[in-house]
Amino acid sequence: MRAVLRWELADLRAHRAQAALMVLVTAVVAVSLILADALLVDATNPWQRIFKQSHGSHVWLHVRPGVNTSPLARLDGVTAVAGPYRTAPSTLVRSAEKVSLELRAVGPALPAVSRPLVQTGRWLTPSVTDGVVLESSLAHSVWAGVGDDVTVRSVDGTTHTLRVLGTADTADQGPYPDWTPGIGWVLPATLDRIEPDPARTQQAIGLRLADPAATDFTAQEAVNALGSAQVAEVSTWQQVRSAMDLGNRLLGLMLGVFGLVALLAAALAMAGGAGGRVLAQVQDIAMLKAVGFTPAQIVRLFLYEHTALAVAGFALGSAAASLLGPLLPGPLGQSMVLWQGQPDHLDAIVATGFGVVLSIGLATALPAWRAGRVPAVPTVRSDRPAGRMSRLARLALLLRLPPALVLGARDAFHRPLRASLTVSRLAIPVLMITVALGGWATLDGFQQHPQRVGLAAPLTARPTGLDDASAQRLLNRRPGVAAAYPGVEIQALVPGETTSITMRALGTSAHPYPFAVAEGRGIRDTDEAVAGQGALDLMHVSVGQWVRVMAGGTPHILHIVGRSIEPDHNGDMLSVNLDALEGPGGLPRPQYYALVLRPGANADAVRAGLTAASHGRLDVRPTADPADQLGPVRVVVVGLVAVLALIGLVELVTATSHALRDHTRDVGVLRAMGLTPRQIATVVVTGTGLLTLVAVVVGTGLGVVASDALINLQGRASGVGAGIAQTPSPWTLLLAGALAVAAAVCVCVVPARRAARAPVTSALSTF
Known part of the structure; x- marks a missing residue:
């Protein structure tokens, strides 16, 4: 074990940059998945928390005044009834804001079922006959706080001044303005003064059920019991929950999908890096076998090393998410604060870490197995013949391009399997970056062309x-x-x-x-x-x-x-x-x-x-405009593009190392042919650039298709409907592809020039 540790430490010191990139990639993937966990849990947590604490109703009905609602309490499955409460439509006037308001008459004692959860101030009291308690999201929207005076205008235009006694959360309906009208609770005498005409009022009654799954059946029975002509409105707990969790659910799904794809891309990139290191260390592995290491020990050696890097990366990412996550602006930070208050959030972190480490471990299992099959006796390294010249190289010859470009075009695809794997690993980040750009373009479409999205x-x-x-x-x-x-x-x-x-x-x-x-x-x-x-x-x-x-x-x-x-x-x-x-x-x-x-x-x-x-x-x-509420999506898109670009950078480093290893023994031959070090470096850069170009074309094409499908699927699931997806402009896609190819060239140009200037004796020593 001591020898294993010493070899692993020596290997990590020899490949510091590559190890650091692996740790960093794992860390950012861990951050994405942890934030996705927090957002998805928080998407339903507000409704669950409020519903549980308020002992909420599963079905709410608004019926005409004077209707006898007592039969509803005798329906099968109904365990408790809230109300009936008299309600009246009105308009709340606050400065220049005018919003629709439903006044609900409730007594000074908080009800047992569908009890409003007072967040600020206090509940209604008989000593304040002009008091009102506003639903929290409505109060926040009109900037009304405890002690403020608000004007309420009834249907006939009469105005009344009410004093805000408090704000409260409720599971009776969704947040304002997604759900209108907003709710304000007043005393029965106050409602009588504001709306004296009974014909303009309704009755609101809530039903709490023993089986929430029977909501539709019970709602139908309730309407039949009262008569459909007497029922003006029916709402269910599923509608309220959907209204509360839409924004965070979208962010959570985006982070979750991108996080999982990033995990896949990171695992493949690490597998490619591990495979390249195995090929580069054949002589070292043979030496280890010669001194007594078994194939199983060699396999475990590589698995331990990459698993340790994955554990270190996840530890770094989880620590960053736990410490910095609550400081993030908007729903990301709020969700992290609420999620960390949940007793099972540590279990979720452990489960996420297990999945990340297991994925990376499985991805590196094949390269580790190949390392275990390396023979103990060092052999002369010889590659298989390159085979027939590729069509791209033939085209370069026909166009009479410079020799460095012709050789680079040949080297890019003369190993079809390796080239295909490299293109596939690079295409995945490009695909998801294109999807992210499609999400950005869709948001721009909401704002620049609102008529296309129902506005x-x-x-x-x-x-x-x-x-x-x-x-x-x-x-x-x-x-x-x-x-x-x-x-x-x-x-x-x-x-x-x-x-x-x-x-x-x-x-x-x-x-x-x-x-x-x-x-x-x-x-x-x-x-x-x-x-x-x-x-x-x-x-x-x-x-x-x-x-x-x-x-x-x-x-x-x-x-x-x-x-x-x-x-x-x-x-x-x-x-x-x-x-x-x-x-x-x-x-x-x-x-x-x-x-x-x-x-x-x-x-x-x-x-x-x-x-x-x-x-x-x-x-x-x-x-x-719904796009105004999706501002955090843009921030998430930028972060995800950065994460995917980092994963692509890791794969580019791997592809460059493969190319340099293949050309180490060719330096002397190329120099003998008359190529300068700059031309030799151009050969390596051209090969990597062409592979990146193919990956960009493939990833962009698939990304455009996937972007439309995913965005329209989310639109359908949210109720907005399919048909809202916008494809990024050709100029945007062209610029993104050009930046990717330019990044590939910049990544490999420095090591390529350094290798091209290496002494010929170092190249000969690799035979």
């Missing part, structure tokens, strides 16, 4: 104290506004009545709204609709089918003619023309107007102009 209207105008005719005249006359589409959003029960989705009526048959349709076609008739991927999944239908939904107590039979790109509400959107909701009294009154601007119009200028022209009676706001 044709960059502004939304809501009349406040302005009649519809005046609002339409003002919007249509405003310079910069190309079209103003009236819109209404209501909740609709899906077929089977197990949950509800948002039904959006936007535009008219005469002036249809330009929905971004990725599959099928747009709306033409009043009985047609387009749906987001999330809505199609909830309704279990596809494009071309008919569905029956219950909206506002009225059944609607609609033909799904297209799938639209829907970045809002996790894609749970069913869109129709406003004509589809026309009743005996005509078209419903628009709740808002979606404003499509003329090319070149500045959204901020149009917004300011409309606000001034309407004297504040038009609440004009920019349409939320």
Whole structure:
């Protein structure tokens, strides 16, 4: 064992740079996987924690006032009931912000089921009749803190001033603004004062189930027990959890996928490096066998060395992630803080480390086995004949290129198996870098071409104290506004009545709204609709089918003619023309107007102009862009590209060492042929550069295909829908490929020139 350790230490000292790169690559892969673990755990942890602590409800129903809800408590599987609580729609006005708010009447005692978790301040008290407790994400969005006064406007336009007593978390619905309206809890007497008309209120009731898997069945039974015409909205715990974990889940999946691919690439790179070291140390291995080492000991020697490097790398990476991870900005740092507070996070680190070390150990097993087969008697090194000249070398001859380039083209592919392995190992990082660039291009597409991803209207105008005719005249006359589409959003029960989705009526048959349709076609008739991927999944239908939904107590039979790109509400959107909701009294009154601007119009200028022209009676706001919430994705993409580039660097070092070893014995011959040291170095550089060029072409082509597939798959899983992927521009791909080839040349030029200047006697000594 002492001899083994001494040999390993001597080998590491002789290859310090290569060993350091292996440790560094393992460390960055470990950091990626640990951050992915933290993000994926944190993706569901907020909902799980809040739901458990609040004793949350699995199903929430909003029903019409006066409906007897007592039958719900007697349904099979229902263990507890929250409410019913009277609710009223309103608008919260905070400085220039106006947000939709649902006021929920709750007593001064915290309920046992679906109990709001007070985070700051205190709960409602009878001594403060004008108090309100705001849901935490809503309070954060409008910058409202404990002790602040907020203005609440009821449906009839009456305003009331309320004092914020506290903020609270809830598992009843997702965070604002992904889930609207926001929630505010008030005393029953306060709600009576703000909304005295019972016809404008609803009842919210939550059902806690013994079996969460029976949510859909119980929700359907609840709607049947009350009557579908009496139920306005149904939401389930699956929808809330999905709304809470979307952002972190995307980051976690990105880090996880890239981390696993990086681990594969790192393992292959280390296997190539180990194989090269075995070939370079044939005489040393033979000497070890001559002094008594068995083949099994030789195999263990190489496995121990590379396993030790993997353990050192993972230890470095896990320490860096544990110490520096909580300091990272945004969701990465927050997730690490929460994850480190979990009792089982150490088990996850150990499991990740075991997987990393095992992967690298298995990758180096084949080179170690080849080392064990080296004969104990040193033999004269002789390579197999190069075989026929490659087509690339023939082409170089036909083009009368300089001799150094011709020899480099020949050397690049005269060993087909080794060349194929090198190209494969280099192509994997290039492939994933292309995928990362595709993710970046998709984010740019959200911001630069929002109409392609369902954001044709960059502004939304809501009349406040302005009649519809005046609002339409003002919007249509405003310079910069190309079209103003009236819109209404209501909740609709899906077929089977197990949950509800948002039904959006936007535009008219005469002036249809330009929905971004990725599959099928747009709306033409009043009985047609387009749906987001999330809505199609909830309704279990596809494009071309008919569905029956219950909206506002009225059944609607609609033909799904297209799938639209829907970045809002996790894609749970069913869109129709406003004509589809026309009743005996005509078209419903628009709740808002979606404003499509003329090319070149500045959204901020149009917004300011409309606000001034309407004297504040038009609440004009920019349409939320989901790309604004995915800023951390760009940071992650940059980090992943750096990690993959480092892995590619390791493989380039390995390929260069192989090329130099092959040319060590050729230096004297090439000099005798008249080649200068610079030309000899050019031979090595040309061979490595050509291998890198082929890897770039292969990896980029596969990466473009994989990028579109992975991004569209994530879009489908998130409810937005497939069709959002953007391919990086050809110039971007060309620049990335040129940088990769240039990096390969820079990596191998220095050692190649050093080897070319070596004395001829050193080359002869290798025979």
